[in-house]
Amino acid sequence: MTETLPRPRQVTMAGWMIIGGSILVVATVFETVTNLHTLETRQAVSEFLSQPPGEGLGLDVPGALLVLRTVSMVAAGCAAVAAVLGFHVLRRNRSARVGVTVVAVPLFFTGMVTGGFLSSLVAASALLLWLEPARNWFDGIPAKSGPERAAGWPPPLPDAPPETPQSPPPAPTEQTPATGPRPHQGFGAPTMQTGVDAVRTERRPLAVMWACVLTWVLSGTTALMMGLSALVIALEPELVLDELRRQNPDLTAEGVTDHLVQVATYVTAGVTVVWAVAAIVLAVFVLRRVGWARVALLASAAAAGAVCLVGSLGSVLMVLPAFGCAVTFSLLLRPEVRAWFAGA
16 A cells, blocks of 8 residues: 555655744844844945945845844745745655645745845755655555666576465364454444444544634734725825834834835735735635635644744734734644545
């Protein structure tokens, strides 16, 4: 059976490199975002923008810092998704292999803000999953026991000599004792146990329902708040901008213009609302016992948790949705949840 195929060492190495490299990318992004507004970082950005190729970008220091922060958040989200998919790659999930390959592309480019080495490591590991013997393992093809052999080698063995006919075994008599107890034909423990197992497999675990409810609550609240933020800044921009200046008097001195704040708000709100709606739809599919939706929701929860954790540097309130994402992630990994989806 293909389920018993041993996992190649190449897949094990690539999977753990994806998981470990992605976790380190998240940690590095956390440190990068923390140091964005330090004097050393501002001086480095200013020096980069004062000479080619930076001077041709048309950015000032606050704009460049905003771009760095946005790219860093995207890198953290992609890395969190890659870490989750890497775990499912080790479980021979073909959809996870495709997903981690797709995510590795934006992670490779956005990971340049952290140096580029870790993101390149993850991308290279994803590429290894498409080479032999990893490719054969995902396709269910047994690995060869030795090195590749040339056609026609080893030579065929000589034909075995014809077997001499043997007399048939004696027919069993009534005195022949039974070799074991006869199988039970009526109602008994095996039939009842099979029925119990089937009921346990078919019954939806409570953890699945709680994970979906948490996803709906957090995603719906996030989409509502971000949508209202975009609506308020569109209708009453001065009210929001005055409050921002009151809370951060240095915004004007740093060169953060009103237009830049509005554009950043619209882009952030749009991406967040689309992401939240996608998570809500995924939770519906998870409730309907769709396997790929569970993997996608795991990746979404991990990415959202990483983004909220990085965002908690600016607002302590972001710790609450980060905790909710962590709970959702842990619920979807419970043994009874995995068994329920495996029986689909």
